[in-house]
Amino acid sequence: MMISRLVKALLLGWACFTVSAEKSNSSHSSKINARLNQIRDTMIxxxxxxxxxxxxxxxxxxxxxxxxxxxxxxxxxxxxxxxxxxxxxxxxxxxxxxxxxxxxxxxxxxxxxxxxxxxxxxxxxxxxxxxxxxxxxxxxxxxxxxxxxxxxxxxxxxxxxxxxxxxxxxxxxxxxxxxxxxxxxxxxxxxxxxxxxxxKEPTNLRLSDWIAIYILVLLIAAIVLSTWYDYFVCHNPSKQNKILTAFSIQANTRKLLHVSKSSDSLSIVYFLRFFAIVWIVAGHRFNVVLAAPSPNLLTIEKYLTVWWNAPILHMTIAVEIFFLLSGLLVSYNFLKSRNCGKEFNLFQYYFHRYLRLTPSLALVILLEASLIYQVSEGPIWKRLIGASTKRCEENWWSSLLYISNYVHPYSMCMVQSWYLSVDMQLYLISPLLLIPLQRNANRGLKIILVCFIATVVASFSNAWFFGLQGGGNVSRNKKVEINHGAEYVLTHVRAASWLIGLALGYFIYEYKQKGRKFIMNQALVVFLWAASLGMCILVVFSITPFQQPSYVYNPVIDSLYIALKRPLFSIGVAWIVFACVNGFGGVINSILSWKVFQPLATLSYGIYLSHLALQFIDIGRTQVLYQFDMYILISDTISDVVKSTIFAYFLYISVEAPFAEIDKWIFTKAPVVKKEENGNTVTIHLESTNVETKDAKSKL
Incomplete structure (x- = not known):
């Protein structure tokens, strides 16, 4: 009897609410429709x-x-x-x-x-x-x-x-x-x-679409001509014709795959850079999924409270690795170049940085403001991709000026571009800290310490004033928008990890470049490794209590947590870097220094720029409900990493590497030979104003 009623109910629903998917001119449609009407009239x-x-x-x-x-x-x-x-x-x-x-x-x-x-x-x-x-x-x-x-x-x-x-x-x-x-x-x-x-409407290209098309055509033409010249004409590139091979696929791929064997290379940096970007991609996939219509959205409850999901909920801590490495490389590079006798040029220092970062960022912004909107469609395409496109149409300039974290932070073009703004602003003030550090190390380190304490106090005060609560960005206890604009993107409360990196860069320079030996017994090394790893793990999983329904907001505890969690995590990572660079890494350093991480780390900037757009496209074009499931999230994250890595490769060979070569061409002087007579010995110096090497790029 129950089965009979169930069959009737299913047939009734089918008859009332379902029609054939065949086109109206199909001969089967009318027959199917007639049969359904017959079933309906029998039951109702x-x-x-x-x-x-x-x-x-x-x-x-x-x-x-x-x-x-x-x-x-x-x-x-x-x-x-x-x-x-x-x-x-x-x-x-x-x-x-x-x-x-x-x-x-x-x-x-x-x-x-x-x-x-x-x-x-x-x-x-x-x-x-x-x-x-x-x-x-x-x-x-x-x-x-x-x-x-x-x-x-x-x-x-x-x-x-x-x-x-x-x-x-x-x-x-x-x-x-x-x-x-x-x-x-x-x-x-x-x-x-x-x-x-x-x-259904005809595709109407806007002015921004045509601008993007023209720029892409010019890029493709430059790549084709440069690759042709490199492959067929220039078999032995000299310094004079490197600018003509700047856009060569062959030459830029060689640069990407080149593995540095220099003892000056900080190999651990490559692993950390790639590890951090994969972690960020995974966390953003989790957040972006929340914008997708889901058939089981309330099951997110269990993912917000269980301890084993803390690394995903707390993926924002991965950004501290980037800040730490940025400060480290800025400091290490500066000290190395100054102590080699190279003259410091403030204009070149700033312009060099801007030229290295901005072309790739500008191209991705242009695509987000134009052609990306044309690539697909779906029920939520306009409200997801359309809203993202509108933000870039209105606020592209603040991202290119690296002020988007303070100017329209709630509607910035490319949500992730806040990091680039913070990093650039810290880079602008870096000479105020690096010049004293180079002239008088004790005084410079004291200034860095004072700035570190000031930014931690500012973070605590800011969290207290706005009533910000601990935990992940996805929580019932706070609105993401408030936390994002009031604390997460602000330079003066996010500088702690970067300042730790500055100090770390100084100590690495002292012990690596000057040949000083850092002596520790094995027991102390093991203790410091255990303490640093334990501190990093503790910080990552520390959000779990704040995610529980029974947790009650405490302004002192929450403000202290927000102010201290990032510096503590960065101190733990700083020891890992210092230990690996100075020979205390053992097997861990051998694994983390695997050569394959060098090209992957080089692509991390392109991955960072592109991954959110690719995730938005994936969600925006969906025409069915997105099943919220950890297996699907992991699979989609792997797909995100692969797709964004492929995009990053094309971005590297077409924009990033060519403009790096142009930067060298602009700021590299023609070889100047100086002869110094020392008895019968003649010493030759080649002067160059280019102070940054491939192994010490301080961007992502």
Missing amino acids: PPSMYQEAMFHLMSYYAPLDATSELCRNHSILYQEAFLNDTLWAAKMFDASSKIGEGVNVGAFVGLGSYEGCLMVDVPGLFKGQHCLVEVTGILDFLFEASHVTKYTLFPGFNLDFAFSMCIPSTCTVQDIRAHMDVALQEINASSIINDNSCSK
Whole structure:
């Protein structure tokens, strides 16, 4: 009996709400539709069905639209559906219905995006897919849930959302007016804007698209010509023609794959740089998934509270590795160049940095502001990629000037570009710390210590003032936006790790370049390794108590935690670097110094620039609900790393490496020979103003 009722229920649902996916001109469609109508009429009295569908269509068709054209077409849609017209049945079928899984977080129905856009009523209208958010239904949920209703990424608020397939002649204002009437009885309201609806339209390239195309064409032409010259003409490149091979695929690939064998190379840096970027990609994948409509969003509860997920929730700590390495290499490079007798040129110091970082950043920003929007489509494409594109159209300049962390921090182009702004600002003030350090080490280290204490105090005060709470960025206890703009991206509260790196660079220079021996017994080495690794692990997993539902905000504890966690983590990493560089790394150093990490580390800058855009594209083009599952997250993270590495390779050979060669060409003087008579000995010096080597690049 139960099976019989179940079969009837399934057939009834199929008959009422499902139509064939065949095109309207298929001979099978009418036969299938007729059979479904027969099943429906057998199970439901026609009068009851007509009344139920008439009432249902009053929600799905915008009958209360403000424009007369939309109302007329909506009435036509309603009547056609009640008369079993195939195109109307397809429109209704493409709209979402209340489905299974609501109790585990299936709050969003995407409907059939392609099915809706395929509808065509000749001479009248086409199908238009609209995704409508409804607020006021699930507000109670946030009182008992860890899931935040806010997200920095332009996805959904955590609330009910459904899709409607409506006539293309209806505007956003029409739909909003209709939903205001339809939802009035249940005390709810709708959220709908220009990014909510999609319909088939011819591709119209904007000015930014054409600019991007022209620049890409010029780049491709330069690459082709340079590669041709390098391969067919220039078999033995000299210093004079290196500029002509700057865009050569062959030459730049050789540079990328070249493994430094110099004893001056800080091999551990390569591993840490690549390790940090993979960690960041994994954490961003977790965050971006929260912008995707999911059938089981509430299962995120368990991922927010369990200790074993802390490395993903606390992926923001990985950025401290970049800050530490940046400070280390800036300090190490500066001291090495000054003590080699090279003259310090402030303009060159700044311009060199800007030229190394900006071309790649500018190209990625241009793509995000233009062509990326054209590559795909989907129910949430406009609201995810469209919002990202708009931010880049409006605020590209602040990212290129490296001030986006203070100017429009809540709508910055490329969310991850905040790091580049902070790093550049720290680089600008670095001479104020490095020159005293080079002239008088004790005085310079004291100045660095004072700055370190000041930034820790500033971080504590800032957290106290804004009431910021400890834990990961995904938490019910705080809004991501507040934490992001009020603490996470601010240079004056994020400088601690960079300052530790400055001091570390000095000590590495002293013991590596000057040949001084750092002597420790084995027991002390083992203790320091255990202490540093233990401190790093403790910091990573320390967010777990703050994620628990029973945790109560304490301004002293939370502010101290926010102020101290990053410096403590960086001190632990600093010992690992120092130990490996000075021969206390043993087997660990042998593994972490694997040569394959050198080219991967070189690509880390391109990976950092591109990975979020690729993740947004992956989520934005989805037409089905994204299953929130750890296995899927790991698989997608691996895919993200592979795709962004491939993109980073092309970015390196087409922009990063060529402009690095141009930078050398600009600032390298012609060889000047100086002869110093020393008895019968003649010494020859080649002077150069280029002070940065491949092994000591201080960018990502």
